[in-house]
Amino acid sequence: MSVLELFCAVDDFVMSFAPQLQASQLAASKQRARAGQLWPSEIMTILIHFHQSRYRTFKSYYTQHVQVHLTSEFPHLVSYQRFVALIPSVQVPLLAYLQRCYGACTGISFIDSTSLEVCDPKRISQHRVFAADAKRGKTSTGWFYGFKLHLAVNDRGELLACCLTPGNVDDRAPVPTLVKKLRGKLFGDRGYISAPLTLWLFEQGLQLITRLRKNMKDCLMHLSDKLLLRKRAIIESIIDQLKNISQIEHSRHRSPTNFVIHLIAGLIAYSHQEKKPGLHLDEHALLAA
Structure with a gap:
């Protein structure tokens, strides 16, 4: 998407x-804010x-x-220091616009969380910016200090919901917030295994499907559900793009x-993004997976 197309979508x-x-x-x-040189859009x-x-880095950008290159698109640019001071003024519109960008629930959803590290573990005692909010947490790759980003996506790779928590919050805690508008089947990893949570989701019209732990008894699973569970890596691909392309x-x-x-x-x-990780589901693709 070009800068012009992006601006038109945001401005509308x-x-x-x-x-x-x-x-x-x-x-x-609250008093009405005075119009500045740059419009919120x-x-x-x-x-x-x-x-x-x-x-x-944003400063280099x-x-x-x-x-240097976008002065014709933004003729009333301010200095870098002034722009940084203006950033907090668009927090509410940005959050509302994110909700507008969410995709539609297709009946097949995937859920997962990822760590957002704010500093090296060796510097935790010296860290001050997030001292009151960030917490120590642990993922499959080890310990970290920061936050967790919880995501729900559909089979087309579109975001359905997101939630930010301190790093020590259990992955199952934000699930009720993430699935308010979801239906059908929800695929997650073993970290979401919970009998009370599964029952609560079933009452909300959602079937939670996860892999079993080694100490759990085997249970019958529909072939299509087993195949879709193998496709849960789609959300990991999305997280990889968020971290390495969108630099969150x-x-x-x-x-x-x-x-x-x-x-x-x-x-x-x-x-x-024009191209997102998607499953492109149809009967033949599902059976060939």
Whole structure:
């Protein structure tokens, strides 16, 4: 997606969302913000486009690309320091736009979590930015310090829901929040095995399907469910793209608010990808898997 196409999509949303945001601010007795040089849609577009670029740091992207090559698209650019100060102002619109970018539930969903490390474990005692929020957690690859990003996706590779928790939160805890609008079958790893959770999901119209632990008895499983369970790697491919292409994980954050905003922008950038990891399910493909 080009910068122009991205801006048009973001600006159309902001134009429809702005009256609701202003009404909520007035209801909360907040003064109306004065218009600045950059419109919220321009700030949002730059933040999202950064995660579509190949720059590793936002400062390099803004000073070497935006201020050099995108001056015609954004004629009222501000300095880098001023732009960083404007970033928190678009947190609510970005979050609302992310929800607009969610895909539709197809009846086949996958759920998983991934670690978002905020600093090297050796520097935990010196870390200050996320000292009040980040926690020690453990994944299959070892211990980390930071947060967990919980995701639910469909078989087309589209995001359905997401949730951010401290690193020490059990993967099963945010499931009720993630599956509010889901139906059909939900595939997860062994970390989601729980009899109470399975029963609760069944009452909500969802069938939780996971692999069995070694100490569990074998149970009959439909062939199609067994084949789809092998395709659970789709969500791991999505997480890999989020980390390596959208760059949602790094240790250079200096503000919790900007960390959340850049995470949201990275998820939106992935949602706008033309090609996403998908199963392209049909009867022949399923039987040949």
